[in-house]
Amino acid sequence: MSLELTGVTVEFGRADARTTVLDGLDVTFEPGRMTALVGPSGSGKSTLLAVAGALLRPTAGQVLLDGEDLAGLSDARRAEARRERIGYMFQSGNLLSGLTAVDQLLAAVYISAGRPRAHRSRAGEALTRVGLGHRLRHRPEQLSGGERQRVALARALFLSPKLLLIDEPTAAVDRSQAGELAALLAERTREDDCVTVVATHDPAVAEAADRIVDMAALTAEAAPSARPGR
Numbered sequence: 001m002s003l004e005l006t007g008v009t010v011e012f013g014r015a016d017a018r019t020t021v022l023d024g025l026d027v028t029f030e031p032g033r034m035t036a037l038v039g040p041s042g043s044g045k046s047t048l049l050a051v052a053g054a055l056l057r058p059t060a061g062q063v064l065l066d067g068e069d070l071a072g073l074s075d076a077r078r079a080e081a082r083r084e085r086i087g088y089m090f091q092s093g094n095l096l097s098g099l100t101a102v103d104q105l106l107a108a109v110y111i112s113a114g115r116p117r118a119h120r121s122r123a124g125e126a127l128t129r130v131g132l133g134h135r136l137r138h139r140p141e142q143l144s145g146g147e148r149q150r151v152a153l154a155r156a157l158f159l160s161p162k163l164l165l166i167d168e169p170t171a172a173v174d175r176s177q178a179g180e181l182a183a184l185l186a187e188r189t190r191e192d193d194c195v196t197v198v199a200t201h202d203p204a205v206a207e208a209a210d211r212i213v214d215m216a217a218l219t220a221e222a223a224p225s226a227r228p229g230r
């Protein structure tokens with residue numbers, strides 16, 4: 001399973017108010033490797049994740065997940081790919097208020113496959129693996145920022161996605177938690193052999209990653225005028 005973006009362009013707005021955020025981008029991400037996506041604020045990291053995760057259709061280009069072009073699929077097939085093959089973890093954690101840590105994971109099962117009861121003990125194990133075995137019945141408002149991030153990570157991993165997309169996972173945690181969370185992400189990526197792309201400003205995440213991709217370099221590669229000899 002690999003993720004390959006070819007000629008990906010994303011434009012927002014119309015006519016005179018048009019902004020080109022990604023311009024003919026080519027990049028490939030391999031399985032079992034965690035990539036840190038770095039670059040200045042506004043360089044398009046979150047936009048790239050949204051396109052890769054079939055949350056946003058590119059203006060042009062292909063998003064090949066295991067050879068299948070997500071950009072060209074119908075809305076229904078894109079939704080299916082999101083449910084079955086892609087795990088997300090966003091900055092705020094996006095936990096559902098009022099649900100316990102275990103139920104956060106079961107909600108993902110319910111949306112995807114139904115019958116969450118059969119998965120209850122597995123949800124407990126998944127939370128234990130991210131160091132939250134003692135917080136299974138806690139609700140988001142009873143958890144620290146770092147604990148909420150780890151619930152969100154366990155939830156993103158729960159259905160064994162082939163593609164894991166993560167935006168600023170360490171924004172709400174202290175330095176030692178940031179290092180632990182980054183190491184955990186890298187470890188799970190290798191164990192599950194998934195493609196993991198993490199947009200980040202955090203050196204701790206970049207350090208734990210197997211590869212660093214700089215948006216500035218991608219953009220320079222994509223723009224023909226910036227290529228040497230042209």
Ligand SMILES: Nc1ncnc2c1ncn2[C@@H]1O[C@H](COP(=O)(O)OP(=O)(O)OP(=O)(O)O)[C@@H](O)[C@H]1O
Nearest residue numbers: 012013019021039040041042043044045046047048
């Ligand atoms: N829906 C939208 N409409 C118009 N412009 C948008 C939209 N979404 C994003 N942008 C613009 O696209 C650019 C890239 O945004 P993006 O969030 O991808 O950057 P980023 O690298 O993730 O930034 P940060 O590090 O601050 O999170 C920004 O200039 C932003 O204003």
